[in-house]
Amino acid sequence: MWKFIGKRILLMIPIIIGVSLLVFTILYFTPGSPGEILAGANPQKEVVDQINHELGFDRPYHVRFFEFLKGVVQLDFGDSYTSRQPVIGEILSRFPRTLTLAFCSMIVTAILGISIGILSAVKQYSFIDYASTVVSMFFSSMPSFWIGMMLLLLIAMNNPWFPINGVKTWRGYILPVIAISLCNAAPLMRLTRSTMLETIRSDYVRTAKAKGALEKRVIWKHAFKNALLPVVTNIGNNFRALLGGSVITETVFVIPGVGSYVVEAIRNKNVPSVMGATLFLSVTFLVVILAVDVLYAYIDPRIKAKYTK
Amino acid sequence: MSEKLLEIKNLHVMYHTDLEDVYAVNGVNLSMKTGETLGLVGETGAGKTTLALSILRLLPDRTGRITEGEILYNGENLLEKDKHTMATIRGKEISMIFQDPMTALNPTQTVGQQIYEALMLHNNANLSKKELWERVDSCLEMVGIPAARRKEYPHQFSGGMKQRVVIAIALCCEPKLLLADEPTTALDVTIQAQVLMMMKNLRDRLGTSMILITHDLGVVAQVCDNVGVMYAGEVIEYGTLQDIFKSDKHHPYTEGLFGSIPKLDEETERLAPIDGLMPDPTQKIVGCSFAPRCPYAMDRCHTEKPGSCNDNGHQIKCFRYTDETAMEVSS
Known part of the structure; x- marks a missing residue:
């Protein structure tokens, strides 16, 4: 198992180099330069060139890329073109907000999606099942920013207890977490329902019943764990997507997170910030994927056996 | 107490789906005495498995329905029992061996845990955990699996070994009646003989009555006392092994x-x-x-x-x- 984790961590190195190369090249080929943006409206060419020179943006592609890689090894992504502050510091100051939002949303999503999913599978074709299906269809179809805006309009506007924007206190997280969770829980609930239905009908569940186990025990001890694999994958994917920054939700609720930071940096041709954030997010993505894979091994002994081979 | 261990009277079972109604069992009458082994033969789709599942009331929840008839176990109608009473009967009084050992075991639990569960659920003697695990070990040894393998998962066993585990689960609480639904069909022939011999020995040792469902007449000849031949959800011929194999009179x-x-x-x-x-x-x-x-x-x-x-x-x-x-x- 440890060997498997070690191998996977080593594999991250080429992946990260590949990601850096790809993003760096795309940024290189996109038109525009930071000088044009920083010099203000109707800039003179000399000013633009001078700014680009100061930032080191006029040097050749390979020189800049290797300088970037050199910095990465020393955990230094350079300074942001716009703020002239170290990128790493800027990301680290914003990341906790994104992480909190993503983590809380993931927990609420999992609780809502899994519990309602199981309930509607166990009570298939009952009122609860139909009702939850309709509700989940509704929330699957509604974009999270719309739900976010509705929450602001209907709840935050009338209730000063909820802040309209920002996350200065923990209360600021409640509405965005609800907005994201409702959207993500809806498909998760559908998925949990269908995998549970499949496992409930499987032979080993019948064996468990034939042993004399009551329904509750059969569902939790036998069906649930086997239905969990696709559910964990889905939750992992959601969490990853949220870490990448739920840009839209962050924008609606005016949360200064990583997502809005990257979008801003791309718009300003702020290469060090884009690269730094990309790299940072790639690493967190890879760690989450690895965590999900390790979790698989604890759910399904067959997968564990494959890892240890 | 009735002398008859199990008596099925005019049993009708149907599967009801949105598309169609399937009449799986149509008026079956059967009875068996304690200690007897009854063979049920017939081709695929004759309703043998449905009959066995009806006895344990394990028909698929939404579709399977017992529309008529009685299943008397020791003179008591199983169809009138509530969920909790049924759960105490399943595994303890009547247990079942399923057709396909590949899917009958939970892939995420060790075989030991799966046997332990059956013992724990019917732990009327209030045995301690340690004693129960000792029982698990002896159950595994009983079906010819080293006790040390109890910590292994089903995927680490071969098909024949898995079926032994399934048999251990079914027999660990020493049920009075065992429903064996084509226990050897999914196994290759050499293993079939082994598993069958083992079942026969265990049946004799534990004094279990057995309903053996199969479409293999050779198996019937080796193991059974009485035989019922099923066709299209009915028992069209029933008699002793002698009657079925030696008599001149037969159903066409x-x-x-x-x-x-x-x-x-x-x-x-x-x-x-x-x-x-x-x-x-x-x-x-x-x-x-x-x-x-x-x-x-x-x-x-x-x-x-x-x-x-x-x-x-x-x-x-x-x-x-x-x-x-x-x-x-x-x-």
Whole structure:
């Protein structure tokens, strides 16, 4: 198992180099330069060139890329073109907000999606099942920013207890977490329902019943764990997507997170910030994927056996 | 207490889906005594498994329905028991071995845990955890698996070994009645013999009564005391092993069944199968269910259901035997 984790961590190195190369090249080929943006409206060419020179943006592609890689090894992504502050510091100051939002949303999503999913599978074709299906269809179809805006309009506007924007206190997280969770829980609930239905009908569940186990025990001890694999994958994917920054939700609720930071940096041709954030997010993505894979091994002994081979 | 361990009276089971109704079991009457082994033979789709599942009330929740009849176990109707009483009967009084060992075990639990669960659920003697695990070990040894392997998962076992685990689960609480649903069908022939011998030995040692469902007449001949032949959801012939294998009187379907087994001492180019197919189970059958395929079919076979002729316990549902004159006409 440890060997498997070690191998996977080593594999991250080429992946990260590949990601850096790809993003760096795309940024290189996109038109525009930071000088044009920083010099203000109707800039003179000399000013633009001078700014680009100061930032080191006029040097050749390979020189800049290797300088970037050199910095990465020393955990230094350079300074942001716009703020002239170290990128790493800027990301680290914003990341906790994104992480909190993503983590809380993931927990609420999992609780809502899994519990309602199981309930509607166990009570298939009952009122609860139909009702939850309709509700989940509704929330699957509604974009999270719309739900976010509705929450602001209907709840935050009338209730000063909820802040309209920002996350200065923990209360600021409640509405965005609800907005994201409702959207993500809806498909998760559908998925949990269908995998549970499949496992409930499987032979080993019948064996468990034939042993004399009551329904509750059969569902939790036998069906649930086997239905969990696709559910964990889905939750992992959601969490990853949220870490990448739920840009839209962050924008609606005016949360200064990583997502809005990257979008801003791309718009300003702020290469060090884009690269730094990309790299940072790639690493967190890879760690989450690895965590999900390790979790698989604890759910399904067959997968564990494959890892240890 | 009734002398009969299990008595099934006029059992009707149907599967109800949105598309169609399937009549799986149509009026089965069977009874067995304590200690007896009853073989149920018949081709695929004859309703054997449905019958076994009905006894344990394990039919699929939404679709399977027992529409008529009684299942008396020690004189008590199982169909009237509530969920909790049923749970105390399952595994402890009546247990079941399933057809496919590959899927019958939970892939995420060790085999030890799965046997332990059965023991723990029926732990009336209040044994401690340690004692229960000792029982698990002895159950594994009983079916010929080293106790050390209890910590392994089903995927680490071969098919034959998995079926042994399934048998250990079924027998660990020493049930009075064992329903074995084609326990050897999914195994290859050499393993089949092993598993069958083991089941036979365990049955004799534990004094368990058994219903053995199979379509292998050889297996029946080795293990069973009495045999019921099922066709289209009915028991069309029932008798002792002697009656079925040695008697001259047979239901035409049983004749066909034996006729379709190749014989070693006769030179034959082709097998002699029964012409035609089983009747469509979505249609209610009028008359004898075998009539369309029966070489002796008379007009009345298509319109009337034959009763059961009883010749010292050898029961045949056919007009040829219920009505002696008709037999003479046809022969």
